[in-house]
Amino acid sequence: MSRTTLNSVRKLAFALVLLPSIYAASGITVEKPITYRASVGADTTSADTASKKKEEIDDPIYSNSEDSIAYNFKDKKMSLYGKAKVKYQKSQLDANFIELNTTNKVVFAKGTPDSTGRLAGKPVFTDNGETFNMETIFYNFNTKKAKITNIVTEQEEGYLHSSITKKMPDNSINIASGKFTTCEHEHPHYYLNVSKAKVIPNNRIVVGPSNLVIEDVPLPLFIPFGFFPNTKGRASGVLLPTYGEERTRGFYIGDGGYYFGINDLWDLELRGSIYTLGSWQASATTRYNKRYHYSGSFKFQVMHNVIGDKGSTDYFKSNDYTFNWSHTQDPKAHPGTTLSASVNFSTSGARYFTYQSPKQNLSTSASSSISYAKSWTDKPFNLSVGLTHSQNNTDSVYTFGLPTLSFNVNRIQPFLRKKNTDGKVRWYERFGLSYSGELNNQLTIKERDLFDGNFKNKFKNGIRHSVPLSYNFNLFNYLNFSPSASYNERWYFSTIQKRWNNSAKRLEIDTVKGFKRAYDYNFGVGTSTTLYGMFTFKKGKAIQAIRHKITPSISYSYTPDFANPKYGFFKSVQTDTLGHTQRYSIFEQGIYGGPSAGNSSALSFSLGNNLEMKVRSKKDTLTGYRKIKILENLSFSGSYNFLADSMKLSNISFNGNTQLFEKLSVSFGGTFSPYAIAPNGQITKEYLYHKDKKLARLTNFSFTLDWSLSGAESNNVNTANASQNPIVSQRSIEAGMPAYIPYANFNVPWDIRFGYTFNYSKPGKLSTTSQILNTSGNIRITPKWAINASSGYDFTMKNVSFTQIGITRDLHCWTMSFSWIPIGQFQSWNFSINVTKGALRDALKYKKNESYIDRQYGY
Known part of the structure; x- marks a missing residue:
């Protein structure tokens, strides 16, 4: 390269470096990003043959600020003021003040006091998609190491606060004197006071000796170490157990186990419970999901329940099991073909210890089905093959359909013209027919005879055909x-x-x-x-x-x-x-x-x-x-x-319904009999008109009112089942706690529903009547307090029907709930306070309750 060309390049580089300082000296605000690329090479002239070390920044550093940019030639430092930004490769730093050393590629950033004296524009550092908030930072673009003070990072399972933090080149974080919490506030309501910790991206968070702090009050709850998942997908790990006491089965450690996050298609969850009086439970649950194809879950549970002391009159022991399978196929996976399953099989005694609500415990039946259905495009044919099951929990009778098969042909018009279809429809073209066929192989058997070898002789089977003709x-x-x-x-x-x-x-x-x-x-x-x-x-x-x-x-x-x-x-x-x-x-x-x-x-x-x-x-x-x-x-x-x-x-039947004021639904129905009644109350063959000159007499009548009211925007209480509620655990369900109170809806001031039913029956001389009033509602008395309640009154029996009351308090990152069933067979109450979400949800909670199972067995 000639000396003239080399001098030109040096002048251009000097101008690019000098330009920011000229702007700063002139008081000019730089509003657009300026790209700096500095490269100082060795002098190749004959006057200086000494070799000099190269200093270069391999990739451009982009910088910008709303206020001003100043450059210090002596220290080779560039200072950016007012909403400053520095970007290098995949890293970006935003702050009110940033100082960049162009020699060693070290950047320093901090916030600046505003008019009230509070720090504004604190540094926000983004690297490979992860965002960090802090007070100060020293970051080396070359080694990708950083030293940070008072940083807050959002992890998959919560927030990590740290006084002193070191970020390593592999993006792992070493922390001294930190806080781990699921509360998003800058000053969290609670946290684990961590002496030291290490965050491994997309893997886990490991913490050293820690203790719990609530509202800045240290509590005597210490843990020597802790592991928390920090992955965006599924991660294997220990399922923390709950503990407590039941008067019927003793002290327990329950629902502990291990979760296997096998892959994105399926997982496995193993749980177990043990009681000091001899009861135990074990379950295996697997969920599977192939996107755009199918999804479902299996659950198998075995229970050994011992209640009372052996030899006493109230001694009870049972071995029960349940099996559940649900399967849903995406309709787009195989158009015209579906496979679905809903299997709910259990021994008759299992429902007393596993079902989630009094409504399910009061239910006397359960059913299952596995079905395959096929329809043909542009054809009137439909095929269905299934396996069915139903059981009566009162008398322990099971009915199985092994299998059931149906084939149907939708209505067709065999004489309809396929050509020359113009003009009116001819009389014979209106003729139509359809077909339905069914095969059923049914077994009805007692629970005690399920595994009896003679069950083969108890099957009933047959085939049915039906051909309707219409015109x-x-x-x-x-x-x-x-x-x-x-x-x-x-x-x-x-x-x-x-x-x-x-x-x-x-x-x-x-x-x-x-x-x-x-x-x-x-x-x-x-x-x-x-x-x-x-x-x-x-x-x-x-x-x-x-x-x-x-x-x-x-x-x-x-x-x-x-x-x-x-x-x-x-x-x-x-x-x-x-x-x-x-x-x-x-x-x-x-x-x-x-x-x-x-x-x-x-x-x-x-x-x-x-x-x-x-x-x-x-x-x-x-x-x-x-x-x-x-x-x-x-x-x-x-x-x-x-x-x-x-x-x-x-008999003459009648029924009617209407809706008044868009809030009140009214329905009614009944029957009239045209026949007279004998003195003994029997219905005679004689018309009532011949005897009493009356056309008919009322034998049955029912009347129903349904009135719904709500304030603000009406979004009814979410009545999702307890397994979907983050504040409900399987332990409280199995212990018979009223943990099945619906979600509290904190967005609706109130809604209330009244239902009134009247029934009258007089087939002969004697008549019976019944009147029942039911009510349920959700009231948000404050933005944080909600009350759910349901009850009713039977005017005929003169007693209050099933009543349930729930109170929920939103404590931001905590939830407190109290549920109570004050009367009836399922009298019980449950109080709980626990972290609402995140990795600490199952670990930080307190519960106190009284089970309806204890009451049932006289404890």
Whole structure:
């Protein structure tokens, strides 16, 4: 390189370095970013042959400030004032004051006092996506080491405050005299006072000897060391147990275990509990989730419960288990095909120790299903295959469908033209038919016989077919006619035969093996129309019009008598020593039953009503009117069987509903009987009109009111189950605590609901009535206090129904809750205060309670 070119380069570099100092001396504010790149090379002239060390910054350092920039030539330091910013590679530093040493690439930053004397513009350092807030910082861009004072870093599970911090090149942080908390305030409400700690990014936080401090008051709660996860994904680790005492099962350590964050597709959670009086529980839960394909979970739990002292009258011991499986398939994964599962299987005694709420404990049944469904695009076919289960917890009876299969064909019109479809629909094209078929293999068995080898003989199975035929047309454009017919068939592989055993003087039932068909059919026709009536008022009136909509319908159906001997479906058998006989169906024990006895020629009728009113409204600026529903529905229905030997007219049913003032829902219904009552209270064949000149008598009536009110924006209380509530643990659930109070909704001032139900029944001479009032509500008495409550009163039994009260206090980073069931079988209470979120949620909590299980066993 020539001497002239070299001198030009040096002059340009000198000007770039000198420029900031000229701006600062002139008082000019630099508003746009300026890029500095300094490189001083060795002098290659003949006058100076000595070798000089190179000093260079490999990548540009970008700097900017709103106030001014000053450069010190002697110390090679650049000072930035007012919302300053320095950026180098993937690191960025923002502060009110920044000093950059261009020689050793060390930067210093701090805040500056504002007019009130408080530090403003404290340093904020960002490196590889992580953000750190602090008071001062020395950072070496070359070694990527930093020394920081009073830093606050946000980790995955909380916030870490530190007085003195050293940041290492691998982004790990060494801390002396720090605080670990989940409270986001600059001055946290609580924290672990940490003597020293190390933060390993995307791995863990390790802390040394620490003690708990609440509201700046040190508490005598010390831990020698601690590990906290610090990963954005799943991380394996210990599940901290809870501890306490139950009067029935003794002291316990519960729900402790280990969590395996295996990968992003599935995980595994192992938990266990142990009691001093001999009870124990163990569970395994795994969750799986393949995005855009499927998700679900398995849970298996084994319980050994011992209550009372061996040999005493209240001694109780049981071995129970539960199995739960849920599976959901993403609809987009396999269009037209779905696989779903909801399995809830348990022994009958397990619900007393595992179910989450009194409502679930009061439930006498449980059910499960695993189903596969397939539909064909542009085809009317649907296939479903499933396994089902139901159980009655009262008598411990289980029913299994192993399997169930159904195949359906949606309504098709076989004579519909596929070509030359222009013009009107021809009469024969309206004809349509559909098909449904079902196979069921059912087992009903007692819990004690589940693993009995004879259960194979207790299966019931069969196949059912149904083919409905339909046709529809309009007459005079007002009447809709719909003739129909239906054919049904059932296939069985065994029937029954009853016989009188004259020696034993008893009726016996034998099973007859062999294939047998049971079929029936019926015919019918129906017609319906819609009528409108309008009553208008003079202009200027508040009420503009009232409209009455009437929907009458009549249908006729005929069913033959399938007890006729020509069908062979019914037989007669002697039933006692006097020689009395009884007719029976050979299919009466079949899973789908059999055809009915007696023919039917019935005329059915119904009448629907709807009443609306059009009123003037200031809110409607377009028309000036709005519609109000006076009566959404009022309908009557009944039938008349021409072939019945007596009581040909059925009871007349009615039901209705409406909504008033957009807050009050009203529904009612009942039945009228047209028949008279004998002096002994029995219903006679005589019409009431012939006896008392009355058309009918009221036999049943029900009336329901539902009134909801709310303040501000109405967002009802979140009634998510307890497993979703961060302040509820499985321990309190299994111990029978009322931990299932719904979430407190701190965004709604209040909402309240009243429900009133009245029932009246008088089938004969005697009548019964019942009246029940239920209420529930959520009241936020302050922004931090909320009350949830539900209760009711039975006016007939004169007692208060299930009552539950919950009080919740939002303590910012803590939550305090109290729940109480004051009366009834599940009397209990629970008080808890715990950290709301983060890694310390399961460790920092206090609970006190009384279990309904203790009360049940007299403790």
